[in-house]
Amino acid sequence: MQRHIPAILLCASTCAFSQLPATAPAELPEAPSQLLIAAVSAPSPLAAASSPFDFSFYPAGYSSSVDASNDTAEAQDLPQAPDSAKHDPHVELDAAGNPIPLNRQQPKRILGFMPNYRSVAAGAKPHPPGWKYNFQVATRQSFDYSSFIFLGITSLAAEGIDSHPVLGKGVSGFYAYTWRGFLDKTDGTYLGAWLLPSLLHEDTRFYPLGSGHRIVTRSLYVISRQAVTRTYGGRQTPNIAGLGGKVLTQIISRNYYPTGSTDFSTLATKFAYSAMRDIAFSSIREFYPDIAAHYIRKHREKVAALSARDTQLPATN
Secondary structure, X not given: OHHHHHHXXXXXXXXXXXXXXXXXXXXXXXXXXXXXXXOOOXXXXXXXXXXXXXXXXXXXXXXXXXXXXXXXXXXXXXXXXXXXXOOOOOOOEEOOOOEOOHHHOOOOXXXXXXXXXXXXXXXXXXXXXXXXXHHHHHHHHHOOHHHHHHHHHXXXXXXXXXXXXXXXXXXXXXXXXXXXXXXXXXXXXXXXXXXXXXXXXXXXOEOOOOOXXXXXHHHHHHHHOOOEEXXXXXXXXXXXXXXXXXXXXXXXXXXXXXXXOOOHHHHHHHHHHHHHHHHHHHHHHHHHHHHHHHHHHHHHHHHHHHHHHHHHOOOOO
């Protein structure tokens, strides 16, 4: 029976994925449209059909050029045409309906590659969580193309360090690590992002602390999100859904890992690695907007300097 568990779970996951609407929900674009910062909150039909490898540098409403009449650092971090941007579905707005500055945005993909659907931009009005929405987020996070790339990398690494000697080496060993890793990842995502949060009314999305705080404070905040999350009403609460999802994932994995790979110390180690991965990715989500905004500002300064130099050059025949 255990040999058929991966096939059964894979079929069940695939069937669940097929039940999603044919068109992507407004809050969850199918593909990245930016490399550094994506301000996409509701893609148009054309954007939804674009290639997942469309790596442009600037989000809709933003420009690499510098407006001489609006050249303060703060102004340059806002869309170039804020009035029209408020009506552009590609520009993410805060709770007051104003465009969110670059250093406070959470892209739907980081570096145009890593899915970031479970983050909320600072000041943004988040989509109300619930059974359907949480399921959509968990599904797109689980079956995103980049997830399979990371799965292959982690499977190769686990095989290379011989994490579970009983799984063997070579092609058969890689396969044994890969399908088990896929079930670990998928189980953990559905349990920690859909089932338990929906049951307990916990909002396990990442809400960044944002600039204006010391780096140490923000780093400690990221670590604390492993133990603390929000309720649907916005209050702080113990992160039972997040931690419980990790624990249940390890318990379920005992059904498809061979004897010798399911003892307490092995499962505890896997739990610790899962928490460390979450902390690492949340750190990226916390600091990435500042880094991207700094890069874009520097690029604008370079464009402005080159433009000024060109205007000062004498005309040539």
